[in-house]
Amino acid sequence: MISAYYFGAISLILIGLYAILTKRNLLKILVGLSIMETGVNLLLISVGYVSGRTAPILTEGATPQTAVDPIPQALVLTAIVIGVATTALALTVAINLYEKYKTLDIEKIRGLRG
Amino acid sequence: MNPQYASLLIALPLFSAFLVPLIKRAGKKVILPYLTLVTLIQTGIAAWAFKEVYTTGKPIIVLAGGFQPPVGINLYIGHFAALFVLIIAVVSFFMTVFSMKAIDVEPIDKYAMLFLLLMLGATGMIATGDIFNLFVFMEITAISAYALTGYNKTGEASEAAMKYIILGGIGSSFFLVGVALLYGSLGTLNLAQIAMLASKMNPTVAQAALALLVFGLAVEAELFPLNAWAPDAYQASPHPVTVMFSAFVVKAGLYAMVRIVYLFKDTPAFMGILNLILILGTLTVVIGELSALRQTNVKRMLAYSSIAQIGLIAVGFGVATPQAVDAAVFHMVNHAIVKALMFLAVGYVAITLGCPCIESFKGLGKKMPLTAFAITVGAISIVGIPLFNIFWSKFRLLLAALQVGKTGIVALILGASLVEAVYYFRLIHAMWFEESKDEKVEENLAFSIIMLLLVALIIVIGVYPEPVWNLVQKAATDLYNVANYIKNVPLLGVSP
Numbered sequence: 298m299i300s301a302y303y304f305g306a307i308s309l310i311l312i313g314l315y316a317i318l319t320k321r322n323l324l325k326i327l328v329g330l331s332i333m334e335t336g337v338n339l340l341l342i343s344v345g346y347v348s349g350r351t352a353p354i355l356t357e358g359a360t361p362q363t364a365v366d367p368i369p370q371a372l373v374l375t376a377i378v379i380g381v382a383t384t385a386l387a388l389t390v391a392i393n394l395y396e397k398y399k400t401l402d403i404e405k406i407r408g409l410r411g
Numbered sequence: 412m413n414p415q416y417a418s419l420l421i422a423l424p425l426f427s428a429f430l431v432p433l434i435k436r437a438g439k440k441v442i443l444p445y446l447t448l449v450t451l452i453q454t455g456i457a458a459w460a461f462k463e464v465y466t467t468g469k470p471i472i473v474l475a476g477g478f479q480p481p482v483g484i485n486l487y488i489g490h491f492a493a494l495f496v497l498i499i500a501v502v503s504f505f506m507t508v509f510s511m512k513a514i515d516v517e518p519i520d521k522y523a524m525l526f527l528l529l530m531l532g533a534t535g536m537i538a539t540g541d542i543f544n545l546f547v548f549m550e551i552t553a554i555s556a557y558a559l560t561g562y563n564k565t566g567e568a569s570e571a572a573m574k575y576i577i578l579g580g581i582g583s584s585f586f587l588v589g590v591a592l593l594y595g596s597l598g599t600l601n602l603a604q605i606a607m608l609a610s611k612m613n614p615t616v617a618q619a620a621l622a623l624l625v626f627g628l629a630v631e632a633e634l635f636p637l638n639a640w641a642p643d644a645y646q647a648s649p650h651p652v653t654v655m656f657s658a659f660v661v662k663a664g665l666y667a668m669v670r671i672v673y674l675f676k677d678t679p680a681f682m683g684i685l686n687l688i689l690i691l692g693t694l695t696v697v698i699g700e701l702s703a704l705r706q707t708n709v710k711r712m713l714a715y716s717s718i719a720q721i722g723l724i725a726v727g728f729g730v731a732t733p734q735a736v737d738a739a740v741f742h743m744v745n746h747a748i749v750k751a752l753m754f755l756a757v758g759y760v761a762i763t764l765g766c767p768c769i770e771s772f773k774g775l776g777k778k779m780p781l782t783a784f785a786i787t788v789g790a791i792s793i794v795g796i797p798l799f800n801i802f803w804s805k806f807r808l809l810l811a812a813l814q815v816g817k818t819g820i821v822a823l824i825l826g827a828s829l830v831e832a833v834y835y836f837r838l839i840h841a842m843w844f845e846e847s848k849d850e851k852v853e854e855n856l857a858f859s860i861i862m863l864l865l866v867a868l869i870i871v872i873g874v875y876p877e878p879v880w881n882l883v884q885k886a887a888t889d890l891y892n893v894a895n896y897i898k899n900v901p902l903l904g905v906s907p
Contacts, residue, residue, distance in 0.1 A: 310584065317581065323573070330580040337587045344595040369594065372543055376587060379550045383583075386554060387576045390561050390569050397566030406570055 302343035309336025323394065323401040327387050334380040338373045345369030414471040417460050417488055420496060420538065423453055424531035428524045435520040443511050446523045450504040450530070457493075457500040464493040465885070470899050472540075479903040480540065481601035487540035487900060490889040491740070494882060495537050495662065498744070502658045502751050503530045505861050506651040509755060512855065513650045513762050516563055522649075525562075528555040529655060536663040540900060542590055543600045545667055549586070549631060552660060553579045560648045571643035578630050578640050586627025592620035603900035606674040606893050617680035624671050625687060631664025633718050634725060635694040642702070645714030650758025653710065657717045657750040662743055665721065669728045669890060676893050689729035695722030696823055700830040709757055710767040712834060713750070716793065719827060720746045726823065727808050732815055733891055738807035740887040741880065745792075745800045745872065752865040753789040756782050759858055772838060774847030781854050783842045785862040790835035792869050795828045800872035803880070 309332055316329025345366030353367035391401065398406050427449040434445050464471060470489035474480070488496065507526070514522055532552030539545050557579065561572030594600060596616050597608045609617070629637045645653050672688065675681050699719030706712035724746070727739025759782055760775065761767035775783040792799035795806075805824055812820035872879050889896070 310588070313584075314581070317577065326577060330577065333584050334580070337584045337591070340588060341591045341594075344591050368600070369591075372590075372594075375543070375547060379547070379554075379583075382554055383550075383557075383576065383580055386557055387573070387580075390557075390572045390576065393561065393564060393569040394566065394573060397569060406566075406573075 302339065302346065306336050306340035306343060309333070309339060312336075321402050321404055323391050323403055323406075326403070327384065327391065330387070331380065331384055334376070338376055338380075341369045341373050341376065414463065415473055417456070417463075417471045418473045418475070418486065419456050420453070420460065420488075420534055421486070421531060423456065424449065424527045424534070428527035428531070431520050431524045431527075439519055442520050442523050443507065443514075446510070446526060447504070447507040449527065450500060450507050453530070454497075454500040454504050457497040460488055461493045461497045464488060464490055465882070470889070472900060480900055481599050481604050482903055484544050485540040485601070485900060486538045487602075487896075488538050489896070489899070490882075491666070491886040492537045492889075494744070494886045495659070495666065496534050498747050499530060499533050499537070499659045499663075502655065502747065505751065505755070506654055508857050508861065509651045509654070509758070510649075512858070513758060516649075522559075522562060525555045525559050526651075526655075529559060529652075529660065533655075533659050533663040536667050540602050541600055542593065542602055542605065542671070545602075546583070546586060546590060549628075549664070549667065550583060552663065553583065553631065556644075556652075556656065556660060559652045560644045562649055562652070563647065565647070567643075568647040571640065571647040575640040575644050578637055582627045582630030582637060584627075585623045589620045589623035589627060592616060592623065596620075601900070601902070602670065602674060603897045604902055607897050607902075609675045609678050612678070612680075614679040617675060617678060618683050621672055621675060621680060621684045622687060625668055625684065625691075628664050628668040628671075629691065631661065632668055632725070633661050633664070633695070633721050634691040635698060635722070636691075638695065638718055641718055642711050642714040645717070646708060646711045650754065650761060653714075653758065654751050654754040657714075657754055658747045661717075661721055662747060665724060665728075665743070666890075672728075673731075673890060673893055674896075676891075685729050685731050688725055692722045692725030692729050693820075693823060695719065695725065696827050697722075700827050704830060704834050706834075707769050708767055709769060709772060709838065710754070710761065712838075713753055713757060716831065716834075717746075717750050719831075720750070720793070723805075723808065723824065723827065726820055727811070730811060730815060730817065730820065732811055733887070734814060735808065735811035736891050737880075737884050737887040738804055738811050740890065741807060741883045742801070742804035744879065744883060745804045748865060748868055748872075749789050749792050749801060752785055752862060752869070753793075755858070755865075756785045756789065756862060759855075760786075763852055769838075769841060772841045773845040774842070776843040777851060778847065779852050779854055781859050781862065785866055786842065787839050788866045788869055790839055792873070794832045794835055798870070798873045800869050800876070802873065803876040 313329045313333025317326050320326050347365045350363055350365045353364040395401055473486035475484045528551055532548050535548030557572050557576050560575055561568045596612050633641045672684050696719050699715045699722055703712050703715035724739045724742050727735045757767055760771055764771040792801045795802045809821055809824055
């Protein structure tokens, strides 16, 4: 069962990487980046998953024996926040690029070379 | 003083960055002086930590919240971290002075905030003792670096920032997958505990995890397949930011990579990863030097030269004998000094004469004699002429490569020096022997003092390398001696 999560996570990472490497539209590349980050987060979560246990929140009846490993969840929470910041910044830069070059095609945005 | 005050190295830039919007209410004029003040205090704290570590010979371990590692996150300010935190603080201080003249694009308050966060991120990457904390600091560095690259808001700046964001995003995803593999097999994120348990890990998994971590950090460390952003970002970002990238952001990435890889020193996975670093480093040197040859924009040429030097440092770490690590750390220190000088001088020329292209440098010896002199000293030093500092680190690197019989690396270092000689002497020739009809320019006093200080440092280290060499050897031992690293961190539930 757990290998299904790993499989899903790694496929997401590869789909994202494929989009980044092959697409020419900047927004599609950024979508690929987000998909890749989601895949990584899913991988981290599945590392700490123990089949049949509950969320690691201190409530009535939840003990360390019945909860999953909390550390990967804390990590993923941080990683999601960082991912949101990166995506927001990237979209801002994309808007700026569109205003300057009037296109989002990365083949046509080539002011710097050499 | 209580060593726990060393946590101010992280806390001060963080709080100061968030105070910037309040300071802005007092007027835009006070923001840059405020930035200078903060970096000056940071330099003071870093100097104190440096003195403390080097006089007692013991690293400062800061326990966040008083929790013992591995439950809490610890900062590890050993010999290496103390030296580089000091370099970061001093370079940042010089750059705040440079920013007063070099930055004329609004919003200056955002610039100050990002500047402090960049400094904080690099300091944190070098000082932390926890791999996920390292990731967070890496992202702080990276995100502020993305924003600073695009700060000028021209098309080129946005383009460079976009390249950096995409490569940085791929790199951080790789890094996280590596962390997931390490955590999944060892159940810990503390660097010292990872080192302690490293031999228990399946060698294949360890190798995969390390390769992913190396590729993740190669974006920050500007190693070959992932450094396509670097020349663009160096060229398009504001001049003080370029200095910071070259002087310490890339060093922080390289340090993090080497620290993590060396944790696995006694495992079978180590040799394979060293070969990977050697290959990446060699490719970086070759491609960096060859690309530098055909540049007409001096800032971009220096960017490629900087990348090639980083490749040499990586090669030193890839050889991994104690002598090679000493030489590599020495080269890191020298490169930080020389490239800070070069990018400062070139940036100054660019803001005075309008463009960092080779035409501005024709007859610079008559227009701005002091700046031209500084660039000449820096260039000669990079080429590796005796009596200048980089000669000694290249020489030590050669000796270390000869000791293990790797003649290929000797040829690489000599060939790189030859190519450097070609393009740097072209620049020197343009500065002193070509005519230009422009008038002589009055040079700014503060910049002249900073440039002369750095020139003096280059020559003093070149003539008397011994004191710095001794410091550097201690710093390199801190990196190399992993058993000592484990012993110094007070791990919970492990008897010392």
